[in-house]
Amino acid sequence: MGQVNWSAVDAALFDLDGVLTPTSEVHMRAWAEVFDAFLATRGLAEPFTDADYFAYVDGKPRYDAVRAFLASRGIDLPEGSTDDPPGAGTVRGLGNLKNDAFLETLHRDGMAAYPGSVRLLDWLGGHGVAVAVVSSSRNAAAVLEAAGLADRFDVVVDGQVAAAEDLPGKPAPDTYRYAARLLHVPYDRAVVLEDALSGVAAGRAGGFAAVVGVDRGVGAEALREAGADKVVADLADLVPPESAAPPAVRHP
Missing domain, CATH: 1.10.150 (DNA polymerase; domain 1)
Known part of the structure; x- marks a missing residue:
């Protein structure tokens, strides 16, 4: 796939470590x-x-x-x-x-978010695309707070939530699907953004609209083999040119 068709998507589901922040x-x-x-x-x-x-x-x-x-x-x-x-x-x-x-x-x-990831979050927020964090870490809240991202996400599904809800971890798709349900978004209207092979496999198994692999060292080919539809080195690559920006998406 080429550029993500954001006009056909209601939600973006982000892994945390290695996708939003260099915590990896x-x-x-x-x-x-x-x-x-x-x-x-x-x-x-x-x-x-x-x-x-x-x-x-x-x-x-x-x-x-x-x-x-x-x-x-x-x-x-x-x-x-x-x-x-x-x-x-x-x-x-x-x-x-x-x-x-x-x-x-x-x-x-401390911790600083990737600038390109913040740029994509800014764009999505301005175009009505809901966002969630889906992380295996039990420390997601502390990392988001340290990176200044805590107020960006109403939905955070981390290791503590997974344990409380008895959700199997990645590569099972359950945590990503749970986040989509909390956002009231069908799976096929949500995009998964992941840097880990297990997370890409979870996105592929979940029936989502697309899985974007973020190559922070695992390798583009390995991400594609795990199920990524598109691989980028920086999430800023997913921000459309303004001339191609879709109208704001409305979601519940």
Whole structure:
């Protein structure tokens, strides 16, 4: 597909990390810190790599990501409890340790949204297209607040909402579909914008109007193979020329 036909769309459903904000970089550093230290306790010298992040972690709920990476190294840990202390020798203990490392970096360094993503949000807001955030992270609210985007979205479906509503995480389409329902928009009138393979797969499985892949490092071809209809490097590429701007879309 070429440019998104915004006149045929009532809603845009955005992943957060890597799509609206460069939080993927912070997540990647936090995961590397946690996994490298853990692997060292097992006498394994091969570090956690960027390729590991994109293959096993990117876009997945936190504990799913822990399981997937450990399985890739042939390691099986007990599941443990969500209340396990950070660093406990369990799946959830490792996940909790990573969360602490991420929040420490976020609070110390802050966060800025991608300028091109803000430009697209401005355009959509001026043309009546509803927007929502759909993130696997349980920290979406903190990231949106840090990036100055909290007041842009009436609908945020994050890891906490998914747990409360018993929604399976990406690559299942349920969180994206739930966001569309909250916006009162049919699936085939909503566009999904994702940088992670698991998120692109979720959008493709959900019956949405289109899935836009945002290439922040996973690769354009991989995004297309996962189901992206269009791949861009920056969301500003999706802002139509003013001469092609459609009339404002009305939605409930």
